[in-house]
Amino acid sequence: MKGRVNTINHITILADSNIASLDKFFNASRLGQASEQAVDIITVSGRDINASLLAELQPNILLIRSVTQVNEVLLANNDSVQFVGSATIGTDHVDQDYLMQRHITFANAAGCSKHSVAQYVLTAALTLRPQYWQQSITLGIIGLGNIGSTLAQYANDLGWQVLGYDPLLPKSKINNASLEQVLSQSDVVSLHVPLTDEKNDVHPRGSEYPTRHLIDADTLAMIPADTILINSSRGPVIEADALVADIERTGRQVVLDVFEQEPQISEQLLSKLAFATPHIAGYTVEGKLRGTQIIYDALCEKLAVIPTQTMHALLPLNLFLWSELKAHPDRLIKFYDIEQDDASLRSKEIDGQINGADFDGLRRDYHLRREWQF
Numbered sequence: 501m502k503g504r505v506n507t508i509n510h511i512t513i514l515a516d517s518n519i520a521s522l523d524k525f526f527n528a529s530r531l532g533q534a535s536e537q538a539v540d541i542i543t544v545s546g547r548d549i550n551a552s553l554l555a556e557l558q559p560n561i562l563l564i565r566s567v568t569q570v571n572e573v574l575l576a577n578n579d580s581v582q583f584v585g586s587a588t589i590g591t592d593h594v595d596q597d598y599l600m601q602r603h604i605t606f607a608n609a610a611g612c613s614k615h616s617v618a619q620y621v622l623t624a625a626l627t628l629r630p631q632y633w634q635q636s637i638t639l640g641i642i643g644l645g646n647i648g649s650t651l652a653q654y655a656n657d658l659g660w661q662v663l664g665y666d667p668l669l670p671k672s673k674i675n676n677a678s679l680e681q682v683l684s685q686s687d688v689v690s691l692h693v694p695l696t697d698e699k700n701d702v703h704p705r706g707s708e709y710p711t712r713h714l715i716d717a718d719t720l721a722m723i724p725a726d727t728i729l730i731n732s733s734r735g736p737v738i739e740a741d742a743l744v745a746d747i748e749r750t751g752r753q754v755v756l757d758v759f760e761q762e763p764q765i766s767e768q769l770l771s772k773l774a775f776a777t778p779h780i781a782g783y784t785v786e787g788k789l790r791g792t793q794i795i796y797d798a799l800c801e802k803l804a805v806i807p808t809q810t811m812h813a814l815l816p817l818n819l820f821l822w823s824e825l826k827a828h829p830d831r832l833i834k835f836y837d838i839e840q841d842d843a844s845l846r847s848k849e850i851d852g853q854i855n856g857a858d859f860d861g862l863r864r865d866y867h868l869r870r871e872w873q874f
Contacts, residue, residue: 585795607798613782640686
């Protein structure tokens with residue numbers, strides 16, 4: 501995180517309005533004390549951050565979430581942005597190589613919502629099959645980064661067996677199976693991978709293990725019909741048409757928090773899902789604040805400013821204890837009512853689909869859950 505923002509009269513921040521507690525972290529008293537700089541924070545919808553807006557506002561700092569694509573198209577005609585912070589775990593929406601070429605500092609909130617998403621997955625599975633509280637099932641996890649490895653901790657604490665697959669990590673106690681084994685031998689399969697394309701001339705930054713359409717007709721055919729499939733990573737990891745055909749054939753229970761054509765969702769897909777939620781798996785008070793904290797700390801380092809705000813000062817009392825839930829599984833709905841989120845999304849279906857504005861509105865106005873203290 502080398503280098504400091506050039507000497508300027510004030511700092512202009514353009515931010516996704518869906519980032520939590522922006523004003524409590526990024527105000528003048530938090531960022532401007534070292535040089536007595538003024539700080540202007542301009543908030544807009546993340547999907548409205550585009551090249552023309554940057555040309556108009558000339559921000560020094562760009563703060564985003566996953567819906568904003570940061571690349572040459574956005575920044576080619578801009579020379580004001582010196583720092584990009586994404587308050588999200590994923591980075592597939594950011595061309596980091598391009599930012600590096602432009603000497604623009606980038607920071608993301610790795611690990612910020614790992615417990616939130618893991619708890620979402622557990623809620624989905626245990627709401628669909630409450631008997632799994634008392635059974636030693638096999639949980640298959642594809643992708644063992646921050647979220648996948650955290651989910652494995654919960655599974656182990658429940659006495660479940662874990663089959664994990666991550667070709668980018670060394671073998672370990674949880675990275676212990678092939679993709680085929682995870683798909684064919686699990687009672688629940690949960691996806692926790694970034695969205696990557698095959699490395700080639702079109703995608704020079706691609707991966708030797710691409711995840712776009714990782715779950716297609718061929719891989720779906722490996723999964724037993726009674727296995728639950730959960731995706732809270734990136735929508736295009738699953739080929740939507742193949743998934744619809746698979747559910748029609750098998751009656752499989754599928755939970756999606758992300759969608760291939762997000763923010764649009766067709767009724768054909770929606771009607772087949774056991775649970776559908778509007779990309780809110782990581783939307784807890786703790787997860788959101790942690791994401792803001794991480795990019796705030798990174799910007800303070802860039803500005804050579806000592807951080808003076810902490811998320812703990814902003815957190816209300818939390819009485820949701822993992823130990824209590826394990827002792828009283830019937831209280832799960834009080835910890836997180838996933839059926840309510842599912843119903844809220846389905847209520848927006850008009851003329852055979854969920855439109856983008858309604859999908860984004862549900863995310864913007866979402867009543868944040870609390871993380872369960874592990």
